[in-house]
Amino acid sequence: MSKRLTDQVATVFLWLAGGFILALLVWFLQYTVGQGWSQITWGFLTTPPKELDAGGGIGPELFNTFYILVLSLALSLPVGMGAGIYLAEYAKKSWLTDMIRLSTESLASVPSVVFGLFGSIIFVTTFKLGFTILGGAATLALLNLPVLVRVTEEAVKAVPFSYREAAYALGATKWQTLYRVVLPSALPGLITGINLVAGRALGESAILIFTAGLSVSQKMFDFDLLAPGETLAVHLWYIRAEGLVSDADAIANGSAAVLILVVLVFNLLVGIPSRILHKRFAGKAS
Amino acid sequence: MLLLWVETDRGANMELATQADCTKKSTLYAGRNSSAGFYDRVTRYLFLACAVLMTVLIVSIVLFVGKQGIKTFQAVSFAEFFTSTQWQPDAGKFGALTFIFGTFALTGLTILLGGPLALAGAVFMAKVAPGWLREILKPAIELFVGIPSVVYGLVGMTVVIPKIGEYLTPPGYGLLAAAIVLSIMILPTVLSVSEDALRSLPSTLEEASYALGATRWQTIWRVLIPAAMPGILTAIILGMARAIGETMAVLMVIGNSPQFPKSLTVPTSVLTTEIILEMGHTPFGSAWNNALFLMALVLLLVTLSLILIVRFVGKRRGFAQ
Numbered sequence: 001m002s003k004r005l006t007d008q009v010a011t012v013f014l015w016l017a018g019g020f021i022l023a024l025l026v027w028f029l030q031y032t033v034g035q036g037w038s039q040i041t042w043g044f045l046t047t048p049p050k051e052l053d054a055g056g057g058i059g060p061e062l063f064n065t066f067y068i069l070v071l072s073l074a075l076s077l078p079v080g081m082g083a084g085i086y087l088a089e090y091a092k093k094s095w096l097t098d099m100i101r102l103s104t105e106s107l108a109s110v111p112s113v114v115f116g117l118f119g120s121i122i123f124v125t126t127f128k129l130g131f132t133i134l135g136g137a138a139t140l141a142l143l144n145l146p147v148l149v150r151v152t153e154e155a156v157k158a159v160p161f162s163y164r165e166a167a168y169a170l171g172a173t174k175w176q177t178l179y180r181v182v183l184p185s186a187l188p189g190l191i192t193g194i195n196l197v198a199g200r201a202l203g204e205s206a207i208l209i210f211t212a213g214l215s216v217s218q219k220m221f222d223f224d225l226l227a228p229g230e231t232l233a234v235h236l237w238y239i240r241a242e243g244l245v246s247d248a249d250a251i252a253n254g255s256a257a258v259l260i261l262v263v264l265v266f267n268l269l270v271g272i273p274s275r276i277l278h279k280r281f282a283g284k285a286s
Numbered sequence: 287m288l289l290l291w292v293e294t295d296r297g298a299n300m301e302l303a304t305q306a307d308c309t310k311k312s313t314l315y316a317g318r319n320s321s322a323g324f325y326d327r328v329t330r331y332l333f334l335a336c337a338v339l340m341t342v343l344i345v346s347i348v349l350f351v352g353k354q355g356i357k358t359f360q361a362v363s364f365a366e367f368f369t370s371t372q373w374q375p376d377a378g379k380f381g382a383l384t385f386i387f388g389t390f391a392l393t394g395l396t397i398l399l400g401g402p403l404a405l406a407g408a409v410f411m412a413k414v415a416p417g418w419l420r421e422i423l424k425p426a427i428e429l430f431v432g433i434p435s436v437v438y439g440l441v442g443m444t445v446v447i448p449k450i451g452e453y454l455t456p457p458g459y460g461l462l463a464a465a466i467v468l469s470i471m472i473l474p475t476v477l478s479v480s481e482d483a484l485r486s487l488p489s490t491l492e493e494a495s496y497a498l499g500a501t502r503w504q505t506i507w508r509v510l511i512p513a514a515m516p517g518i519l520t521a522i523i524l525g526m527a528r529a530i531g532e533t534m535a536v537l538m539v540i541g542n543s544p545q546f547p548k549s550l551t552v553p554t555s556v557l558t559t560e561i562i563l564e565m566g567h568t569p570f571g572s573a574w575n576n577a578l579f580l581m582a583l584v585l586l587l588v589t590l591s592l593i594l595i596v597r598f599v600g601k602r603r604g605f606a607q
Binding site: 021028110114117118122178210240263267 | 325411502533561592596
């Protein structure tokens with residue numbers, strides 16, 4: 001085979017690979033949403049699930065999903081961003097910095113089921129709280145942390161050094177420079193990063209089974225932090241694996257479609273403003 | 287303390303500058319001149335505390351899980367746990383070889399299935415795809431990350447399992463189904479990290495190759511891929527870490543039976559799925575429960591060593607920045 005022919009064959013093959021990946025995603029989204037679309041009604045989204053009869057909804061699960069997500073972000077954002085800022089702005093080459101970096105990378109690789117076990121030792125066994133929304137959210141925060149550290153560090157480092165020099169030249173202190181100049185400029189990158197974290201936390205289930213549990217409050221909008229709180233992703237698995245209701249498959253398909261739609265909306269809603277912000281700041285910078 | 291002090295050097299200099307400039311009141315001062323140095327120090331230590339917390343967390347995870355896991359050896363010998371396939375908790379037999387083997391077999395199979403596709407995708411995005419297509423592909427691949435693992439599992443159950451059952455052996459649960467689902471789940475990780483590695487190569491490499499009369503494929507295959515190899519290896523190891531730790535998607539398609547997998551299409555179990563499946567039935571502190579914690583410790587140590595390998599490979603980066 002001549003080298004030109006090989007080149008052409010390879011090019012076709014690479015295009016096929018790219019096309020396949022894109023087609024796979026489109027099929028995946030279309031299939032999951034298509035399977036569950038007919039299930040999604042207002043009643044399905046707002047009523048509690050049923051133990052034995054068909055026709056249960058996913059209301060409390062949907063609420064818990066967002067409640068736990070928000071709580072876990074509230075717990076992990078300050079710490080994760082703080083650590084990211086430290087690594088980007090303050091850390092010099094030293095054993096301490098090396099240790100922190102290695103720890104963050106290690107934390108990022110911990111399997112979620114191990115986080116789940118750790119959380120259950122702390123909250124369920126040691127503090128004897130049982131399965132709680134608080135325990136679930138705190139354990140989920142561990143999953144968010146390393147990603148937040150990384151995206152914060154990258155976003156802060158991406159701010160041109162001349163910005164800092166300008167602020168210092170005006171007599172600003174390090175903290176003032178950071179708070180008034182660097183962080184606002186890093187905002188678009190931060191939002192994209194937080195979006196990534198939220199998307200992952202939203203669908204997480206292995207962590208929550210042994211920390212937030214498998215049961216839900218039968219009333220909507222139960223803000224009790226010490227109540228068990230099954231999320232939608234956990235519910236999907238549970239109803240498909242061990243559910244007793246006759247319409248378990250339909251509920252699982254409906255839950256999957258809702259999850260996918262939420263992830264899509266997240267990507268659009270949070271992705272677009274960050275792109276606009278980025279344009280604004282990029283425009284200003286140049 | 288001394289090290290911290292050295293680190294504060296730049297901050298201290300800034301402080302001097304601000305004190306010297308005290309008379310020029312800029313809006314940035316926000317009326318807290320005298321306390322500016324204090325703020326600087328407090329925030330610095332706060333940020334440092336956040337960063338050190340990462341170390342505290344990972345160490346306490348290893349300690350807590352490890353402490354519980356090591357207790358297994360009061361009931362089971364080291365050799366039995368790692369070399370026996372007899373998993374009969376009711377009879378006091380805790381041989382975890384099936385699950386450890388299953389985890390490694392599944393990871394290998396996943397890389398075998400998903401690696402080439404991800405790598406081809408990375409080459410396509412880095413060197414072949416026109417700009418507009420790249421703009422579509424990039425968010426699309428990010429979207430793959432956002433899909434919850436239970437949804438991957440559900441699609442595996444409703445699409446992959448019946449197909450394997452139809453063409454190979456019914457019902458279809460087993461390592462093959464899990465590897466197919468996982469190979470899609472590791473795709474974004476492997477693809478984006480390898481793509482970055484390919485993109486960060488200096489363009490001189492490519493230009494030199496073309497100047498010698500090489501075709502694009504020859505350039506990719508003989509120059510770019512070898513030059514980006516450390517980055518590609520990193521990508522594959524990170525993909526392995528993801529495959530080893532994945533729980534829910536695998537749980538839904540592997541069949542969950544503690545038997546040694548004699549073929550790719552018989553129901554079996556891996557470390558993660560066995561832990562999540564049995565944790566709820568076992569009282570904390572029992573030998574059974576401890577054995578599950580020991581399995582978690584094995585998982586943890588395997589993924590941590592992968593991270594160390596990544597560090598080692600990453601340090602040898604030849605051309606990539």
